[in-house]
Amino acid sequence: MKPLWRLNKYLYKYKGLLLLGILFTVISNIFVIIPAQLVRLAIDYVVESFSIFKPLEQGGMGDLARDNFLKYVLVFGVLILVMALLRGFFLFLIRQTIIIMSRRVEYDIKNEIYEKYQSLPLSFYRKNSTGDLMARITEDVSRVRMYLGPAIMYGLNLLILFPLVISYMVMVNPELTLYALLPLPVLSISIYFVNNLINERSEKIQRSLSGLSTFVQEAFSGIRVLKAFVRENDSVRDFADASEDYKEKSIRLTRVNALFFPLIMALVGISTIITVYVGGIQVINGEIGYGVIAEFILYVNMLTWPVTSLGWVTSIVQRAAASQTRINEFLDEKNDIISTENIKTSIDGGIKVKDLTFVYPDSGIKALDDVSFEIKAGQTLGIIGTTGSGKSTIANLLMRMYDPKNGEIRIDGKNIESYNISHLRKNIGYVPQDVFLFSDTIGNNIAFGLDRPDQTIIHQAAKDADVYQNIVDFPKGFETMLGERGITLSGGQKQRVSIARAIAKEPKILILDDCLSAVDTKTENVILEALKKIMKDRTSVIISHRVSSAKLADQIIVLDDGKIIERGNHESLMSQKGVYAELYEKQTQAGESVDNDL
Structure with missing residues (x-):
């Protein structure tokens, strides 16, 4: 009893x-x-x-x-x-x-x-x-x-x-x-x-x-x-x-x-x-x-x-x-992700990561090993790496889905743990690699992060993500009901709706976690052109295994097995003729080969 x-x-x-x-x-x-x-x-x-x-x-x-x-x-x-x-x-x-x-x-x-x-x-x-x-x-x-x-x-x-x-x-x-x-x-x-x-x-x-x-x-x-x-x-x-x-x-x-x-x-x-x-x-x-x-x-x-x-x-x-x-x-489960000071001040978006090491508590896998980088407010960071290199782990840590055991993350000079968690996440627009859309209308999915749906903001977000025309072509437009997990849409459309959902709430920090992996090169270029305008004066983190996605970044880091092996901008990394340059050449050749086949 x-x-x-x-x-x-x-x-x-x-x-x-x-x-x-x-x-x-x-x-x-x-x-x-x-x-x-x-x-x-x-x-x-x-x-x-x-x-x-x-x-x-x-x-x-x-x-x-x-x-x-x-x-x-x-x-x-x-x-x-x-x-x-x-x-x-x-x-x-x-x-x-x-x-x-x-x-x-x-x-x-x-x-x-x-x-x-x-x-x-x-x-x-x-x-x-x-x-x-x-x-x-x-x-x-x-x-x-x-x-x-x-x-x-x-x-x-x-x-x-x-x-x-x-x-x-x-x-x-x-x-x-x-x-x-x-x-x-x-x-x-x-x-x-x-x-x-x-x-x-x-x-x-x-x-x-x-x-x-x-x-x-x-x-x-x-x-x-x-x-x-x-x-x-x-x-x-x-x-x-x-x-x-x-x-x-x-x-x-x-x-x-x-x-x-x-x-x-x-x-x-x-x-x-x-x-x-x-x-x-x-x-x-x-x-x-x-x-x-x-x-x-x-x-x-x-x-x-x-x-x-x-x-x-x-x-x-x-x-x-x-x-x-x-x-x-x-x-009785305890939540270790708590705010130490409950700060709710406005966020500009400056990020500083110092000596970050992280091991997943459930699996014991070491995802990051002594990672350090800094992004000034309004700048863009590209994170390149193969599968399992620790790219998505950085996104999870920036969102405070996990807390690191070693090292620290600072936003605007304050430890990330001092911010009110809801306030922090409201200021971050996150586009995951594994897109999840709810069984609701397209408009409501885009407005998911808004306190009050605003049709002007919803439509503009859809245009910025290059999915507006696809949506209005549907018989019911933004009122189109999506099937389970967004099965009504194609893979590329789902990812673009996910991007629109992230940017609709006008976040100070935008994290794109390999979100362009399901779109073709032409669509990727269109979205990237739109993202240039979106990312202006907004701190952005582009995580990708495609070098083409990271070209927009002011600074690029290359991860391998949880460690940073190269860093710089596109031109400096190409001149180093290291891992980044090798990836760029391979992906460029692969893209040209596909275009020729088509």
Whole structure:
């Protein structure tokens, strides 16, 4: 239960609903017990009345006696009906308080988890899968809600009804109470074990369903590849195999579920038989009336569901505790990316990197080794290097997605860690290599970094990124809805929309992380010409493996295996005839070769 203690703050928050739920549970259970006593009184009244009816009938008063008897029987019937209606009304109120409380807590927990997700650093997402993140905010929260709703509701009902009913039964007949309740502990233990089997098999079904969903998602996401390699039939066969596994697990669960209600009915039946047998002997001996047997049978049936629910509630609590433990693991995650001084002053864009060394905490890979450079406000830095040389790591560090263990980064002379993180990132326009566009309109994607969408700014950003004409050619223009991850657009269009999104918020620092890799040379030149105007008086960092992208830079550094091996501008690096010049010649020749082939 310890992991569930964390939920007490929510129970306290909604204590009004919880207390009302407890009150309504007590009242509803009183209206359960009273009808059983009315049934006993009614049966005893009928039996006693029948014994004096014959003499009255013989004395000529039969019709009058019958009318009086029926009148009182009708009164008993109406009272029992009223009690049932009142109980139903209060059961409705119980669900309107406790179940609604659980739904509100579910809403709060999901918001708390999602807010926590948003605050965690990039390293957290590198070591945790998206599926696991989704499971904790959906399946695990649903299990916790079952504890806060049905488990508390039925648990309260058991705690209130059981003492009330048992005390009344003992007051009426202690011996018969003992015999009547003998099968109920066996019932509770049996239900507990059956529920464990059900939960175990349900878990397997859930994992199988998760695997099936993942398979289908991948198949639909990669449908182009499937068709290109003519693997449709193999995909159908694999899906059939996965579905067969799911079907077999579902059938096994159904077989266990089939035991549930027969088990309950059998043990309730045994309890009823014992009550009738022992009660019958006591009636014969003149110890009790006929009505007591009927009353006790009703009591046994009243206790059946609460006792049955004991095993079910125990199982829910166990599953909720396991789920809350998983939720707590993420809620207890610490964010090391924090601001030391929370500075929100305006940023000009001067960047100074000194003795920067960085090792990725999750993989242990050393990405940067003693890197130092400086960019004055309004200047452009080009970073050239092959895959794995550490180019993108510099972008991540400038965005404070990670913090370096050694070395420092200064912006406008202040340590980057002293700036308010949101303020810092709002002043940086970032265009990643792996473009991600949301399933929204093109206009909203471009306006993503703006506090308030402005059509003038959106259109100008699209023109600067050389994607305006492509957009207006669509039937709905900027209102065109993009498919999942921007699948409606071509690779080049997606990257240009991503550039437009970065420059729309008019950042002081612009970071282009190999963002022109998916466009052809002609389009690259057009975008670079547009970027010349965009980068004017704005600090820019162009990260690329293409030398042509870095030609615009005032200063260029060449990275290899996390170290700077060359630095200078385009002309000086070409005159050195080193790695940069070699790359330039190779890429220029490759470009000419492609142009000739075309």
